Amino acid sequence: MNVFINALGVTCALGDGADAVRAALWRGDAPQGGEVTELYSPGRPLQLGTVNTALSLPDDTPRVHRTRNNALLYHAALQFMPQAQAAIARVGPARVAVVLGTSTSGIAEGGVAVRARAATGAWPEGFHYGQQELGSPAQFLAGVLGVTGVAYTLSTACSSSAKALAAAARLLRSGMADVVIAGGADTLCSFTVAGFSALDSVSASRCNPLSANRCGINLGEGAGLFLLSAEPGPVRLAGCGETSDAHHMSAPDPSGAGARAAMLQALERAGLAPADIDYLNLHGTATPQNDAMEALACAAVFGADLPLSSTKPMTGHALGAAGAIEAALMWLTLVDNPHGRLPPHWWDGVPDPALPALRVVAPGETLGRAPRYVMSNSFAFGGSNSAVILGAG
Secondary structure (H helix, E strand, O other), X not given: OOOEEEEEEEXXXXXXXXXXXXXXXXXXXXXXXXXXXXXXXXXXXXXXXXXXXXXXXXXXXXXXXXXXXXXXXXXXXHOOHHHHHHHHHHHOHHHEEEEEEOOOOOHHHHHHHHHHHHHHOOOOOOOOHHHHOOOHHHHHHHHHHOOOOOEEEEOOHHHHHHHHHHHHHXXXXXXXXXXXXXXXXXXXXXXXXXXXXXXXXXXXXXXXXXXXXXXXXXXXXXXXXXXXXXXXXXXXXXXXXXXXXXXXXXXXXOOOHHHHHHHHHXXXXXXXXXXXXXXXXXXXXXXXXXXXXXXHHHHHHHOOOOEEEOOHHHHOEOHHHHHHHHHHHHHHHHOOOOOOXXXXXXXXXXXXXXXXXXXXXXXXXXXXOOOOEEEEEEEEHHHXXXXXXXXXX
C-alpha cells in the first residue's frame, strides 16, 4: 500500500503556515527564524527558535489539556481542518487515528505551577497535574477532531515525531485505520533550556552545523501535523527506517552505525538506491558528537556528492517536534518547486577537517528540476534513530 500525505499544517520559528515558512526557507540573503532572548534563561541571552504567533484553544478545552503545547497543535491542525473534516466524514470517526510526538507536553505549565507553589504555598488555580502527561497531545487532538480511533503519543526525545510518521504508515498498512493525523509539537520552557545548558550543549549564537567552530544547539519550538491516508496526494511517505544504538544515555554511537542502518532501512523499504535521493535534511544539531557521527554515516551511505543541509540554524532544534517540522520542510521542497530549490545550509563555511567532506547546499542552490525523493534524519538521546523518505506524489 502506498501511503500519501494529503495535507499539512506547520508553525515554527520560520513562520506560521506553509506559505510563510516556504518564503523564509528560500530566502538567500541571510538565515531567517529565531531570536536572541533571555525569556527562558534570565541573565543569559540565547539564540532560540521561538514561535511568536498568537495561539488559542477551543473554549471548551478541559483544564487537563490547557497547555501551550496543545495550543500549537491546534493551530497547526486548523491549517488543514477542512480536509480533516472531509476525511473523517468519508471514513467515519472510528477509522481515524492520531499519533503524535512530543518531549515536553505540559512541562512549561508544570514549571510555572511549581514556582507559584514555592512562592505562595498553594498550587495556582487552573493548574492540573495531567497537563504534564505525555499522552495529553494525542488525547486532546482526538477530542478536538471528534475521532475515536487509535490515539497515542510517542516520546523518544528528538526522534519522536519522525517515529510518529512511521507509526502512522504502519497503522494504515495494517488496516487499523483509514486516515491518520500524525506529527508532533514541542514548546520552549525554562526546564528544557536549563537541562541542555547543564549538558553544556547550548550555543548562545546561531548554531553552526558541520563547522570546525560548532559549539552546540539552538533550542526551538513548533508543530508539524499531517493528514495521511491511502488516497493519492501531493507527497508520498515512501519509506522509514528506525534503529536503536543502546550506546549511551545522551551521546550517539560515534561510529554512526545506528544512523547508517536507519538510512539504509528507509531506502530498502522505499525500494530506492542511495542515488535516487535528491536531497538530505540532516539532523545537524551542531554539537561536536552528533555532527561527527552523522557525517560519517552520511558519507558511508551517500558518498560526497548528495546535496544536504541542516535547517536547525533557522528553526532551532524543536526536540520532539523536530522530525515533523523538518518533514514539513521536505514537503515544501517537493511541492510546487519545479526548479528544485533546496534548503540552504547556513554556517560560517569553515569545514571540520576531522569530518568526511560533504556537499552542503549553498543559499539559492537548485537541482535544476523538480525533486523526486528527499530524506530527513532524526536522532535522539538513547540512540533512537529515524530516517524518513518523502517522494513526489
